[in-house]
Amino acid sequence: MWGVIFELARTCTLDLHTDYLISSTGQTSATGLSRLLGGAVSHDQVTRWLSSSYLDSAQVWAAAKPVIRQAERQRPAAEFAVLLVDDSILEKAHTDPSALICTHYDHRKGxxxxxLNFVSLRYQAGELSLPIAVELIEKTEAVVDPKTQKTSAKSKFTKNEYLRAMLRVAQQHVRYRYLLADSWYASAENLNTVLELGHDFVLALASSRTVTLRDKGRKNGQFQALDAPLFPDEQPLHVWLSSVQPAVLVARQIFLNKDGSQGVL
Incomplete structure (x- = not known):
C-alpha cells in the first residue's frame, strides 16, 4: 500500500513523515521509512530533512487555521470553544543527551x-480538537547549585511563561470561553492573564492553596488552606485567592478509589 501511495515520492515531506509515524506500530527510524518506500527516499534524505526542519507554533497554527476557520463557520451559535494546556514528555532513554533531549521530572511516574519535554495549547470545540501552539523545552542555561557546586541546565523560560506567551498569541487567532488546565498552571499570574484577556478558566487547585471566604479577609491577610473550609454538599464555594482580584468559584469532588479509599479534587 505504501509503495503504491508514495511510488512517486523522491523527497521527505511533513505529510509523508507524519503518515509514517501515525501508521507505524513499532520503532520508527529514517532507515525504516526508506525501507518502507522501497528506497525511493534514502535514509540520508530523511535525516537531512529532519535536521533542517524546525517546527514551531507558527507552523502548527498555519496547519490548524483553515480547519478551525471552517469549523467556526459551521458551529452552532450555542457551542463554544475551550483551550487546554498541558505538557508532555516523549521519553528518549537511549538517545544522546542534548539541550532538547535531557532529564525532566515526570509527575506521573514521580x-x-x-x-523531549514540550508544552502544547490545544483548541477544542465540540468534536474538533487540535493543537494550535507548541513550545519545546530546551535547557540551555547553566545553573550552579550553591550547596553542591554541581552544574545543571535549565530552560530560559518556565512552562508558565510559555503558557502566557501562547495565550497572548492565541488571543489574536481564536475565540474561546475557558482555559482548562491542571494545578501546575493555576498560578495567580496565569489566572490574571486569562482574566485580562477576557476569558474564564477551569483549573485544578492544590488542596494546600490558601484562600479566604471574605474579600476583607484578604486585605487583613486572613487565609487558610483550601481543604480547611466546609464545603456545602454538592455546591461550589466562593473564595478569594491572595493575588487574584475577583472571587473564584471552587467545587469539590470526592472520588471513591478501587481500594475503598477516597480521593478529593
Whole structure:
C-alpha cells in the first residue's frame, strides 16, 4: 500500500513523515521509512530533512487555521470553544543527551526521565480538537547549585511563561470561553492573564492553596488552606485567592478509589 501511495515520492515531506509515524506500530527510524518506500527516499534524505526542519507554533497554527476557520463557520451559535494546556514528555532513554533531549521530572511516574519535554495549547470545540501552539523545552542555561557546586541546565523560560506567551498569541487567532488546565498552571499570574484577556478558566487547585471566604479577609491577610473550609454538599464555594482580584468559584469532588479509599479534587 505504501509503495503504491508514495511510488512517486523522491523527497521527505511533513505529510509523508507524519503518515509514517501515525501508521507505524513499532520503532520508527529514517532507515525504516526508506525501507518502507522501497528506497525511493534514502535514509540520508530523511535525516537531512529532519535536521533542517524546525517546527514551531507558527507552523502548527498555519496547519490548524483553515480547519478551525471552517469549523467556526459551521458551529452552532450555542457551542463554544475551550483551550487546554498541558505538557508532555516523549521519553528518549537511549538517545544522546542534548539541550532538547535531557532529564525532566515526570509527575506521573514521580521521578526524572530522559526525553523531549514540550508544552502544547490545544483548541477544542465540540468534536474538533487540535493543537494550535507548541513550545519545546530546551535547557540551555547553566545553573550552579550553591550547596553542591554541581552544574545543571535549565530552560530560559518556565512552562508558565510559555503558557502566557501562547495565550497572548492565541488571543489574536481564536475565540474561546475557558482555559482548562491542571494545578501546575493555576498560578495567580496565569489566572490574571486569562482574566485580562477576557476569558474564564477551569483549573485544578492544590488542596494546600490558601484562600479566604471574605474579600476583607484578604486585605487583613486572613487565609487558610483550601481543604480547611466546609464545603456545602454538592455546591461550589466562593473564595478569594491572595493575588487574584475577583472571587473564584471552587467545587469539590470526592472520588471513591478501587481500594475503598477516597480521593478529593
Amino acid at each position: 521521578r526524572f526521565v530522559k526525553g
